[in-house]
Amino acid sequence: MSLNDAAKTGKIAVWWDMKECPVPEGIDAHRVRPSIEGGFKELGYSGPVSITAYGDQKQTPEYLLRALSSTGVAVVHVRSESTCAVMYEHMMNWREENPPPAIMMIITNQMLDVFDWDLARLQQQRTGYHICLAYTIRQRAELIVDTRKEWLWEKLLLGTTTSTSAGELSTVFHCEYCSLDCQSLNCFKEHLSTKKHQLQEVVRPKPTELVSATKRWGKNYAATPEYATAKIHVWWDMFDCPIPDGYDARRVRPSLEGAFKELGYSGPVSITAFGDHTQTPKRHLQALSSTGIDVAHATLGVISSRIFDDLMEWRGRITTPATMMIISDGVEELIAKLQQRIKFNLFWAYSCRPWTMSVVLTSAEWLWDSLLAVSATKRHVLRNCSASVVESTGMFYCKLCYTKRTLLDKFIKHLSSKKHLSQEGCITDRRRRAKKHRLFWLKEYHFPKSKRLKNAP
Ligand SMILES: [Zn+2]
Ligand SMILES: [Zn+2]
Numbered sequence: 001m002s003l004n005d006a007a008k009t010g011k012i013a014v015w016w017d018m019k020e021c022p023v024p025e026g027i028d029a030h031r032v033r034p035s036i037e038g039g040f041k042e043l044g045y046s047g048p049v050s051i052t053a054y055g056d057q058k059q060t061p062e063y064l065l066r067a068l069s070s071t072g073v074a075v076v077h078v079r080s081e082s083t084c085a086v087m088y089e090h091m092m093n094w095r096e097e098n099p100p101p102a103i104m105m106i107i108t109n110q111m112l113d114v115f116d117w118d119l120a121r122l123q124q125q126r127t128g129y130h131i132c133l134a135y136t137i138r139q140r141a142e143l144i145v146d147t148r149k150e151w152l153w154e155k156l157l158l159g160t161t162t163s164t165s166a167g168e169l170s171t172v173f174h175c176e177y178c179s180l181d182c183q184s185l186n187c188f189k190e191h192l193s194t195k196k197h198q199l200q201e202v203v204r205p206k207p208t209e210l211v212s213a214t215k216r217w218g219k220n221y222a223a224t225p226e227y228a229t230a231k232i233h234v235w236w237d238m239f240d241c242p243i244p245d246g247y248d249a250r251r252v253r254p255s256l257e258g259a260f261k262e263l264g265y266s267g268p269v270s271i272t273a274f275g276d277h278t279q280t281p282k283r284h285l286q287a288l289s290s291t292g293i294d295v296a297h298a299t300l301g302v303i304s305s306r307i308f309d310d311l312m313e314w315r316g317r318i319t320t321p322a323t324m325m326i327i328s329d330g331v332e333e334l335i336a337k338l339q340q341r342i343k344f345n346l347f348w349a350y351s352c353r354p355w356t357m358s359v360v361l362t363s364a365e366w367l368w369d370s371l372l373a374v375s376a377t378k379r380h381v382l383r384n385c386s387a388s389v390v391e392s393t394g395m396f397y398c399k400l401c402y403t404k405r406t407l408l409d410k411f412i413k414h415l416s417s418k419k420h421l422s423q424e425g426c427i428t429d430r431r432r433r434a435k436k437h438r439l440f441w442l443k444e445y446h447f448p449k450s451k452r453l454k455n456a457p
Pocket of ligand 2: 398399400401402403414415419420423
């Protein structure tokens with residue numbers, strides 16, 4: 001049974017911010033549980049559902065609390081300003097106790113602003129949790145957290161329902177400040193109005209900012225046995241991370257291998273150098289190929305998509321543990337998303353250090369220039385590595401014409417051939433047209449003619 005199949009019967013836990021996403025007027029709160037269960041059933045998930053509603057329960061009408069508790073929705077009292085932080089803390093505890101496959105559903109409008117970064121990193125560390133989301137306001141930008149399903153809260157509440165099994169559930173009212181559970185609404189209500197409780201809210205306030213679970217995670221970990229001798233494949237974007245002036249290109253491979261060895265990685269390394277190779281000096285191409293580095297020609301406009309295609313093809317093909325390394329700036333969001341579904345061990349090198357901690361979770365990161373300096377400073381490592389330098393030479397690929405050559409001279413000839421130039425011209429034209437098209441729609445969408453005319457002097 002695959003992990004995906006196993007998730008279909010896995011536990012479903014729901015964290016619901018009642019203030020952000022209240023039960024809309026006119027909808028019976030008894031529908032909350034059966035609607036959520038119905039929504040999951042439609043997706044093919046059939047595991048047991050636990051729901052916890054977070055909010056300032058002193059403000060919640062009694063009929064609502066009664067409806068929720070009678071349908072097996074647990075209720076937590078927490079002041080509004082601390083809701084996200086407490087929900088997240090509870091999620092983290094739950095993850096500790098419930099290994100994947102399992103389903104996490106979060107009902108909130110704060111996914112993008114509050115949870116996204118940390119949760120996306122957690123998901124890369126431990127894949128196998130399916131994340132679902134419901135909101136009343138659609139987020140204004142794309143999430144990095146890989147969600148399996150997103151619902152509009154009201155729509156979900158009005159959707160299919162299942163007959164609920166609430167009778168068997170033990171409902172609990174929980175006061176977060178006093179760490180107190182009540183079994184009955186009356187006892188809970190009474191507790192919230194006591195002096196003792198009110199004092200606790202003041203002297204033991206809950207955090208208002210989310211406590212990150214991943215911020216303290218370091219970088220450049222030693223290899224785990226699983227990856228110590230596994231394959232390493234490197235995608236190198238030479239536009240972002242070029243060979244520095246005066247640098248001997250033959251040192252690229254031993255530098256990389258030296259850096260990997262320092263962390264305990266000694267598996268076979270394959271490298272593909274993507275760039276506009278009509279601009280790369282012939283001696284560099286010669287040097288790369290002679291050290292077993294594949295060379296792939298792509299122009300600036302298409303290099304990212306060609307690297308991405310190559311990477312996807314590789315990820316689909318590799319079935320054993322392996323390390324992927326990206327040498328490029330600004331690809332982290334895409335990679336962070338991929339890594340949440342299928343996780344490979346990941347290295348990253350960039351031309352300048354990101355100004356904040358990246359959302360992509362890596363096992364090692366390097367500054368490109370300092371990575372290249374490894375072979376110069378660690379001569380002993382270089383000597384050890386040179387034994388492993390691959391005997392075969394690197395291939396030459398044209399990623400515009402999808403053709404390859406084994407000899408450098410033939411490759412250079414290809415890049416100046418009529419056939420290649422016409423293909424390059426086609427791609428440039430197509431990109432130019434697409435850009436114009438996009439601009440046209442952007443203009444029409446943001447400044448439609450009607451508006452433009454009206455506003456015209
Ligand atoms: Zn209390
Ligand atoms: Zn070509």
